[in-house]
Amino acid sequence: MTPVDRTRLRALLQTETAAYAAANPRSRALHEEGTNLFGQVPMTWMRMWAGGFPLGFEAAKGNRVTDLDGHELVDLALGDTGAMAGHSPDPTLAAIRRRAQDLGGLTTMLPTADAQWVAAELTRRFTVPRWSFTLSATDANRWAVRLARLVTGRSKILVFGHCYHGSVDETFALPGPDGTTVSRPGNVAPPVPLDLTTRAATWNDLESVEEQLRHGDVAAVLTEPALTNIGIVLPEDGFMSGLRELATRYGALLMIDETHSFSAGWGGATTAWGLQPDVVVIGKSIGGGVPIGAYGLSEELAADVMRRTESGDADIVDVGGVGGTLAGNALSLAAARATLGEVLTREAFERMERLATDFTAGVQDAIDAQDLPWSVSRLGARAEYRFASPAPRTGAESAAAADDELDAYLHLALVNRGYLMTPFHNMALMCPTTSEADVAGHTAVFAEVTAALRG
Incomplete structure (x- = not known):
């Protein structure tokens, strides 16, 4: 060449x-x-x-x-997957018009029937059964990270060098010398040194993953099924199953961010490749152009969070930092129902x-x-x-x-x-x-x- x-x-x-x-x-x-x-x-x-x-x-x-x-x-480009359904798909436009013009009420902090439909559809596609909605995958990752820290009692998140998870503070990290974690060049004003919140490993290198998990302070491995913002870097055979095994062995959760890898199929890489996550994050594309994100939890993880909420250890309904006023609004869920049900089939x-x-x-x-x-x-x-x-x-x-x-x-x-x-x-x-x-x-x-x- x-x-x-x-x-x-x-x-x-x-x-x-x-x-x-x-x-x-x-x-x-x-x-x-x-x-x-x-x-x-x-x-x-x-x-x-x-x-x-x-x-x-x-x-x-x-x-x-x-x-x-x-x-x-x-x-x-399709809005870097935000318009994966195409621009202004007719079923999505019809759902937006019905919600905005016929029914009215774009956001009320009240549930709609569309919410359960979308959650059930995401369960069908991505296997995890309990879902909550956000306005972006960035928010979904932030909130899911908080829940992972809550249930594990651990402070750190493990990510991969040159990963992409929106603008989550913990993820602008690279593996540094001697197993340290360093900030990516250009990272805008990280609130604390990244090695206080994050451990970073090398993609397709299970030894580097285990080296970081051995410290016993990782709440969750947060990963894309393939690196997608630094080119497409696919996982080698056995890498994703190895991540699942290592996370389980060392008591960490496995979070799969499907925001970009949803392109892998109807149920993203999670279904296409038979992954077994504790948490799934998805964003932008499911709304057909209307801002939305979501995170899904395993039954065990969701029950653990609710137990801690009911005992007073955490507050997920008010001041606990896992919600936003516009999250789960009627417009975004109407758009998601139409997009998932009639466009991204x-x-x-x-x-x-x-x-x-x-x-x-x-x-x-x-x-x-x-x-x-x-x-x-x-x-x-x-x-x-x-x-x-x-x-x-x-x-x-x-x-x-x-x-x-x-x-x-x-x-x-x-x-x-x-x-x-x-x-x-x-x-x-x-x-x-x-x-x-x-x-x-x-x-x-x-x-x-x-x-x-x-x-």
């Missing part, structure tokens, strides 16, 4: 950057006018789009986005996975044709290429493969040709309205822009 010519890459990047700026004057003006926005964007991570400014958003439906300059783009996932398989094959063909030292990995309906070969097996290996210039070139070259990728990594996600023609179109464009790297 031959490395990319950096001089050629920089010339191509300059050309694509100029084309992007010329094609998107209204988006650029919107960005320049955002003087009252912190970082000139509504949410600071929106600054990560390549080209110096993000596209201004006008409209979206299914897997199509229309920007302020009138370009219709095939959306492969078994049949939809089967089709999405077939499309992702074809997408992965097209990317691999281009990589092989140009003899590029890259790899592509797939997690159900989700695929991602990484600038390393073979595919990284740890978070650190995947982080070392980062290449900002290649990222910027590929993102701009693709958007200039009508395909929108996830801004902070090279992830593509299929949704129920993605078509075979969309995948074939991406394959042709990806082949074109990678061939340009070789001249």
Whole structure:
């Protein structure tokens, strides 16, 4: 495999950057006018789009986005899984209209019938039987971590280097020298040194996990079934079952965060791979675009929490720190019921996975044709290429493969040709309205822009 010519890459990047700026004057003006926005964007991570400014958003439906300059783009980012159901799916819109217009009452701090339906559906999909709702997976992780500390009497959480669990303080951690835990570079003002709250292990390395669990102070192992925010780093055979065995042996809970790995199938990786978690966390995608998150507990864990609540050891209904006023609101649960019941069905996932398989094959063909030292990995309906070969097996290996210039070139070259990728990594996600023609179109464009790297 031959490395990319950096001089050629920089010339191509300059050309694509100029084309992007010329094609998107209204988006650029919107960005320049955002003087009252912190970082000139509504949410600071929106600054990560390549080209110096993000596209201004006008409209979206299914897997199509229309920007302020009138370009219709095939959306492969899908809100970084927030729009896994596609943009504004009709059943979800109908449920939102019924709740907002016909019934009224978007949030009341009163239960609706939709809550039990969604909880029962999540039980069917992810196996754990007791569910509570939040407005994001970040909140779901935070609250579940508190419950894990409550029932185990332990203070620390074990995570994996370069994992992703939203903005939970304990998870911005890396394995340091001599078994220590250190903060990830760029972590914004951690409240305490990470080694006080967190132990960090290396993905796909059960020895490193056991080394951290031996201390006897870990309340829960919090993990994705595959690393998903540093490329897709899949678990090796026996790794996930080994985690379950080690957690049990050392008295820790096993928390599976399915927020991104829901792409693995109708019941996420938990069902697809036969995992046995004590806690499952899910977020964003189940609401069809309406903010929502949820955490599910095993029967034993839920009963333990309730016993401690009834005895006065903990307060989960008022000041105990496991709730929010808008959590479980009527609107989000109506949207989730429609999205799970009518959009993200078994049949939809089967089709999405077939499309992702074809997408992965097209990317691999281009990589092989140009003899590029890259790899592509797939997690159900989700695929991602990484600038390393073979595919990284740890978070650190995947982080070392980062290449900002290649990222910027590929993102701009693709958007200039009508395909929108996830801004902070090279992830593509299929949704129920993605078509075979969309995948074939991406394959042709990806082949074109990678061939340009070789001249």
